Amino acid sequence: MTEASTSTAARAAPTPASFNDYNTALQTAALKATKHAAQLPADIPFHRSVDRAFAKDIDTASARVLALANRLLALAATTDSSAAAKRKGKARLESEEDVVDNFHAVVVDSMDQLLERADIRLDEFLGRSKPPAIAVNPAQPTAQKAKKTNALPGRLDPALQHASTLTKPQLSFKRRPDNNNMSIWHPTLKHKYNAQVPLGYNLRDDDTEENLSGQSASLHPYRYEIRHTPYPAHMFASTAPVPPRSFDATPFTWVSDSAAFDAMLEKLRGAREIAIDLEHHSYRTFAGFVCLMQISTREEDWVVDTLALRDELEALNEVFTDPRIVKVLHGAESDIVWLQQDFNLYIVNLFDTYHASKVLDFPRHGLATLLEMYCDFTADKKYQLADWRIRPLPEEMLAYARSDTHFLLYIYDNLRNALLDRGQSQSRAGTPPSSQTPHESQSQTPAAHALVREVLARSEETALRVYEKELYDYAEGGGPGGWDTLAKKWNKGALTAGAETQAGTGSVYAVQRAVYRCVHAWRDRVAREEDESTRYVLPNHYLFVLADKPPADMAALLSAFHPVPPVIRRRSKELLDAIRQAVKEAQGATKTAPADARANASVARAAAAATDAPDGDIEMSAAGEVALDPTSAGPASSTDLWAHGALTDAVNVRGLIASRAPKASAAAGSALLDNPVVARVEVKGTASFAAAGSALFGDASKMAARPSGAPVSTVRFREVVARIHGTLVIAPSVPRAPAVKSSGSPGPDVSMDGGNAADSGPALEGAVEIPFVPAAQRGRPEAVEDDSIVVVGQRRAKKRKRVPKSSKDGDEAEAVEAFDYGAVSNILDEEPEPEPEDGGAKRRKKKQGAFAGYQYGNFPAPPPARAQPQSGNQTRTFR
Structure with missing residues (x-):
């Protein structure tokens, strides 16, 4: 009765109240079955072959076990939606061979995955592992999912990087870009919003302003307002960061007409903080222009089509110059210049998160690092190189543009709190602030606000940047686009400024320098005329290719490019004529004598x-x-x-x-x-x-x-x-030696230069006397009197052997008999001489010392027995 009730309770569905009893019964049954399986006798195959009924029972039990195992595998596959789990769910155990061969791969791996997922769920239920504070990745829209393209992994699709079929949008601008090298850019601001000094006036405070040039100060109409910004009090209060909403939950607007722009401007007037970012294009234009402007508040995102609203964006100065609104940007040095260049926009009350990361001593300071650190968001930075002139924008590019500002205000909250916390810690420790803003003294700034003030001071310097046109300096080659700067960057010392005095004025290097500077200046002029970047007209490495090997004709010029750039294809004759003229002038300067x-x-x-x-x-x-x-x-x-x-x-x-x-x-x-x-x-x-x-x-x-x-x-x-x-081997000319007078040969003294013997110095011992041959007779056959080999130069005097007295009277010395090596026997073929029996061993032992007992030829010691075990340190390997 008790066993029946226990089995009934075990078969019943478990409830929270009976789960412990069910778990105990389950573990007991599993342990009992495991023990019985381990105690099975080894002669089961024998009894199976003898008893037919026993064999039938064994097959029935095996089929039930396999069916149960296959059901469990199918259930494990349904709980995991991955492709690998589905493939494993299709695997089945059909026979005993499958259990022996595939048990670990099919059963054990599946059970491990189930147990691992169970542990993860238990840790989440017990609070041991917490999800990220902002659920960014699960809430990403389908627009952020990468689509399959023809580009390589991690590379941008070429159609998105350079849209060569697009019409240049600058052709439709009302205010055409001015690429003239001699013109100077001036701001054309129509109205000065939030002005403390009227437009057209430049008020300088000598106590706080540095000595700046009048032209630089006049080009920035908001210089005084930036230097005297009344920062809001909430910028110096530590508050809890406001997590941003997901992309789907955040309203988004594509601003491309006046109505949408006015609606956006109305909402921006009531914001306390806004995040701003720009997307710039500089490949198919000389000076570059802004293609997109991203603006985000705590509640909404906007992406402004600056190509369509280029002439209306100046109205944003009402918000951008309002000191009560914090403008958050990251790495705003280029953005500040681009806003002035294209739209006459200026920013007052700037907070640059790049400077905040520098003050906090972060190891890396990019926006992608801050997004991963604070928002658990990984942006695909390959779209930085995309062509932002494309209209309409692809969804993935639009999502990337939104991500630059969508999380920036949350990053600003965290950085501001970190600056305030560290400033408070430094004030308690008595550490002085590293810097001070130019318009506030130490007594007016609380110690806890010192780091925030330092970031704001650096941001002020960024906001005070002024756009300046890139001028081409042909004489010195300076500036970011100068020929001297490029030659130094590519480590071409022979082409830099001052190479004429350092490396001389040789014709080869002079031609190279002339061609390099000529082509560099031609490229700059053509880029300004056609409003193209210098990289599009002629890539940098082709400048040095043409300078190293100046082409002589059109075929040589076109063969230097792979492929030929479009501008070069249209203006190749113009470039070839410029190169020829440069070569001609360089050769004329070095070849023409006075x-x-x-x-x-x-x-x-x-x-x-x-x-x-x-x-x-x-x-x-x-x-x-x-x-x-x-x-x-x-x-x-x-x-x-x-x-x-x-x-x-x-x-x-x-x-x-x-x-x-x-x-x-x-x-x-x-x-x-x-x-x-x-x-x-x-x-x-x-x-x-x-x-x-x-x-x-x-x-x-x-x-x-x-x-x-x-x-x-x-x-x-x-x-x-x-x-x-x-390319030839040229024999040295014959040196002119003084007169040599031989004691054994009669005749007058002969000098090699045709001079008098009295004017000559000491005789050269061992030198051969050669008569002087005029230049007119050097090439004639009759001038050659002797065809013997003449040793030119003075040899080192050898020490002569002492001659016997009998030979001093003129007797010739005895000729040295030649040595016949063939008559001498080979010492390797000779038999070793037998040693005497008495005393030989003692003399050999005394001669060889410790190496006695072995002798072959003249070797002082026997070869070491490497294969024999050594005892101690007798091999003297370690000393």
């Missing part, structure tokens, strides 16, 4: 004839000076064949002719001496060119026959020859 140097080229030839020097020994420099080739003056002082640095020694031409040309004709000597242009001779320290000209580049000897106005470029000739020499 007129005096061209007119006196014959004087250099006369000096060469007067001094009996070979062709090329005296050449005309770019400054009209005569330079001696070092091969006619003495041995080279450097082994660098391509260095052309001049020495500091200067020799007067008159002294040179008097010393080196005693047989010169009077006409040639007087022509050289009486010329006032040739003032000095530079003795160069390295080898010069072997010839003064060539059939390919022209003959320098014909320079005198040219007219005085003909362009002759010695610098260009030097550059071409230097390039040729850079």
Whole structure:
């Protein structure tokens, strides 16, 4: 009777009163079944094969267990709506093999998920885990759900990033943008709302105002009002933050006509705090313009189409300059400038949440960080790069624009409370405030309000920013869009300002600098004319591509772009002509020699004839000076064949002719001496060119026959020859050694420069005497007397062996017999010599010391037995 009542109670549906009894009975039954299952005998298959009835009972029980397990799996799948759970719900246990193979994957994993969800629900019921303070993510509308696009994950759809098919909206503006480089922007404010100083007047308080320029002060009509803002008292009171409502529960209005704008303005007049943000476009316009304005209060959101209401937005100054209304923005430095540039809008009583995060020493200061910190909202920042000119706006872009201001007032409440709390803590600890507002003293500011005042002071500096047009400085290249700034940013030192004096005025670098600055200026001019950004006209990296390899024709120009920008495709001839003109001017500046140097080229030839020097020994420099080739003056002082640095020694031409040309004709000597242009001779320290000209580049000897106005470029000739020499192996010229007199060979002393032996220095030991060959006969075959190899230069003197006295009389020394390596046996093939029996081991042990017992060849020790176990530290691995 008792068992029957217990089983009936167990089968009955559990109630809150009988749940404990039901749970106890359930656990008892599960434990009993588990014990019986663990105690099953191992010979069940044998009894099953013997007894047919037993086998039938076993199959029936197995089928019931499998059916019950499959039902439980189906119930577990219905409680979880995920795709993985649904796939697991379709899995079934059909046989014993399924239980053995898939029990863990099908049964155990499902039970773990059920138990984990049960633990989560129990923790939520008991209050151990609380949901976020603002349920933002569950309340997001369908507009915020990302749609499937062709863009890569984390990338913006190209159709949303650059809408190339859109008509430029600035073409329909009543007030066209002024991109003139010489014009100055001035505010055109029609009416000054909330004025403390009338429009057109600039009142300065010398006690609190810094010394500012008159032009900067006059460009900001609300300078005095911002400096003397009477902040409301509620900004310095710590109150509970007001959580924002969800997107669906918050009214939203798209403002694109005058009626909607007037309704919005009427509601903004009664607000205490408003949040503002802008969306700007700068790719298909030179100066940029605002496309959207987002405004939010505690109760409603607005997104204003600034392209349609561009001329009506100045009326917002009634609200934006009201000191009783707090204007909350994040990172407002650009927003303040854009409002002035497009709409003549100014902001009084600004609270910048970026400055608040800086004062609070947050690790990161972006708006996305504050949204995640305070609102548990993750904004998709890829829409920052979207083209906000698109009309109508896609739903995802509209939702992103709303999110920038929808939560900003709640963030403002939390930041203001954190500033007040920290200021109160610092006042109790006696920590002085870090800064002070310019128009309030320390005695007037409570210590608890110091940090809020500091944020407001920084926000005032942001609100006082003035829009200034971007002017192009062609001479210096400064400013955000200057060529010098861009070259420094890209680490192009040869193209920056001052590179002419640092890197010299070589023709190659001069051409690169000229092309870079020419293309940069052309891009700026075209961008202003067509009202396009400089990045759209010509991306930055193409500037350096064209400067490194200036194109010579249209095919080379177009092949440098991949793909060709649209503006370049239309104005390619204009760009090519500008590049050619820049190259021509740069080469003309570096190649054209002075007129005096061209007119006196014959004087250099006369000096060469007067001094009996070979062709090329005296050449005309770019400054009209005569330079001696070092091969006619003495041995080279450097082994660098391509260095052309001049020495500091200067020799007067008159002294040179008097010393080196005693047989010169009077006409040639007087022509050289009486010329006032040739003032000095530079003795160069390295080898010069072997010839003064060539059939390919022209003959320098014909320079005198040219007219005085003909362009002759010695610098260009030097550059071409230097390039040729850079690809060839040029043997050094023969140094001129003093006279060498051999004691064993008769004959007169011979000097390598054709001079007298008395003028020569000490003889070079080991040097070969080479007679002088004039330049006119160097290329003739008959001038070559001996085809033997000549060792040029002075070798180091070797220490000779002492010669016996008998050989000093002229007897030749005995010839050294050559060593025959083939007649000598190989030491590896020789047998080791046997050691003597007596005393050999002792001598070997004494010689080898501790390494005795092993000897092969001359090795001092046997190889270490790596495979054998070592004892102690005998291997000396650690010391």
